[in-house]
Amino acid sequence: TLASKIINEKESVPLKKKTVKSKGGDASHTFILSFSAMTSSSAPSRKALSKIACNRLQKELTEWQLNPPTGFRHKVTDNLQKWTIDVTGAPGTLYANETYQLQVEFPVNYPMEAPQVIFVPPAPSHPHIYSNGHICLDILYDSWSPAMTVSSVCISILSMLSSSPAKERPADNDRYVKNCKNGRSPKETRWWFHDDKA
């Protein structure tokens, strides 16, 4: 039966492939793109979530509905693997009263692996947000921890917006965006985080 099936299912943990081929960028946050493995497993996959991931996301969704982070609104869909969230800039900041859309996609092995979080263009103009919506924020990549949640990630993003000194794009925006054609995931980028101000 369903119960016994699930009980005996062994979780497979695919390896994350990262390849470093070239280095680019010289602004406050440089990046290295991996040009191979576009099919790689670190890209959000169409594969079904693991049972563990499902349970965890259901739990997060319930908690979100009871206690949503201030400034955020989850758009209700029946897709647990891909969330669309509206974020409104905090009052008294450069982004006050502006609303942007975040797209959060979960990998099969969530929460071991970070979700892919991007702004749906038009993305807010911010020194750490590229015009294609990619966000340079360490916790979304190397500093991800499975104890983080969608909610805590959202709060970090809002705080990143709120602390912005000026509405401007990253210095290497054009080059980065050009390299990211074909809907490349920001998780394919090897980010270097130099700037802790925002």
Add this chain to the structure above:
Amino acid sequence: MTEEEVAMEMEAVEAVYGDEAVIVDSYPPHLHLHIKPRTAEISSQQFVEAVVRIQAGPKYPDEPPQISLIESKGLDEQRQKLLMGFVQEKASELSSSLMLVALCEEAVERLTIMNHPDGDCPLCLYSLFPEDGQSNQMPFMKLMSCFHCFHCECIIRWWNWLHTEKEADSQNGNSRSVDKSLGNCPVCRKVVHASDIEHVLGLVGATQSSQHESGLLQGEEGEDPVLQSESENMRRERFEAILKTQEEKGGLVQPKKNISVVPGMYLPPPPPPASSSSNQEEASQSQEQEHKEAESETNSSTSNNRRGRGRGRGGRGHSNVNIRKQNPQDPRKPTKQWVQRS
């Protein structure tokens, strides 16, 4: 009661509790008692602790002493109140007889029953200690360095993932230094050593996610009398074992049923086996169990030792695997026991 008798009682308290009791005044009695749950000295399994003040007036013991909590770790407000309530109740019960040792004992006893972490596992977000009695409880543990608590299974899954990752990274020629014995606490990033979670690897490794999954599925809970009685036997064995150790150590204490004493973790009662309703289902189930059996065979050599260690001291429940292991000659045979015909 004379002052002398009270003074002797204080000496007794000092003798029993040693450094754990700080005598503020010997008359009228006033002391601070540092209490920890009784976990057979296994500190990795202590999730709470407290410092209790017992302060008597000149009319002691006709008037019971005042009891308050000075300090506590891991106890939420509700349990703090409960703990004090119990000890105060004991004090009024014993009014007019010398009661200091009895009160200290009561405090330790009650704290032992409350020895569980508060809140949810940071990895799966399900409660570590569901108090509704409905949800299935899973073994949990704490990291010794930072006291953050996780389901054993969740932390092991994370640990394995972490090291699979590191391996993949180093194979790809990344120069990042790879140390397989280190990780960081998912909550606070404090360094975690392999030895911090080693004690649960054996217990969890073979069960994989079975407990986790079954814990989240309701219904299908059959009661197998054989399992029941076997688990009862195991439980009794464990109590006898711990009683013996305590007697050998000159301990005063009789273990209680709700005291958990497995090294480094809290084991819930075993989940009831899933029962199936048709032959076809039965077949597929035992097939899958055979598969699992084979899996657990492969790591049994490493995990057996640890499990064996845990068995001697266990106080409450055990996992399915322990029972299955009792008949290692023919791994296929015992699975039959598990399927309830209906």
